[in-house]
Amino acid sequence: MYSFMGGGLFCAWVGTILLVVATATDHWMQYRLSGSFAHQGLWRYCLGSKCYLQTDSIGEALGQGLGHAWGPSPHRSGSKGHLFCRWKTLWLREGRGQAQAYWNATRAFMILSSLCATSGIIMGILALAQQPSFARLSRPFSAGIMFFASTFFVLLALAIYTGVTVSFLGRRFGDWRFSWSYIVGWVALLMTFFAGIFYMCAYRMHECRRLSTPR
Numbered sequence: 001m002y003s004f005m006g007g008g009l010f011c012a013w014v015g016t017i018l019l020v021v022a023t024a025t026d027h028w029m030q031y032r033l034s035g036s037f038a039h040q041g042l043w044r045y046c047l048g049s050k051c052y053l054q055t056d057s058i059g060e061a062l063g064q065g066l067g068h069a070w071g072p073s074p075h076r077s078g079s080k081g082h083l084f085c086r087w088k089t090l091w092l093r094e095g096r097g098q099a100q101a102y103w104n105a106t107r108a109f110m111i112l113s114s115l116c117a118t119s120g121i122i123m124g125i126l127a128l129a130q131q132p133s134f135a136r137l138s139r140p141f142s143a144g145i146m147f148f149a150s151t152f153f154v155l156l157a158l159a160i161y162t163g164v165t166v167s168f169l170g171r172r173f174g175d176w177r178f179s180w181s182y183i184v185g186w187v188a189l190l191m192t193f194f195a196g197i198f199y200m201c202a203y204r205m206h207e208c209r210r211l212s213t214p215r
Helices: 002-024 054-058 064-069 080-094 096-129 139-172 180-212
Strands: 029-033 036-040 044-047 050-053 175-178
Touching: 002 096, 002 139, 002 180, 096 139, 096 180, 139 180
Parallel strands: none
Antiparallel strands: 029 036, 029 175, 036 044, 044 050
């Protein structure tokens, strides 16, 4: 039983770290636009060496939001003017409400997944340390449920991001691909899933021992 919980705790730690890394980094998608390299995450998008908040380009449908996001006027930037106009057109076509819902849903599910994984780790440590609290609640079972909940939330986040990227963003950029932050999210999904499996196995083993022990 303890070997299962130890393996589950290891997978949970790795999965939680990967969830935080995937949520915080800016390499979910990368592409080329008018010969320039760009990439984006859940919070920012980057053109070359400069990064801007996602809300700077989608928070305002017109006017200062896009203006501040793209910095200097395209008339002053010479060759960057065409790039500015093309990006502005793409984001305006996307629409404010649709874009806000897309980003907010993906962010929210990733954060919920990280919180569930963290809660599962706490319960898993209590189960491994044989703390007397939660006497009426099976600690390995509760930890397994939290890890499965984390897996479910990150799966929803990745499904939303994949669907919107393929159906909307992918059609607007000829040379694009998912990047390493997106892949890290899928690896985190596998790690939290296996953590849940390990703790469920520990719970079943504990129940079998408890039922077989004569009273």
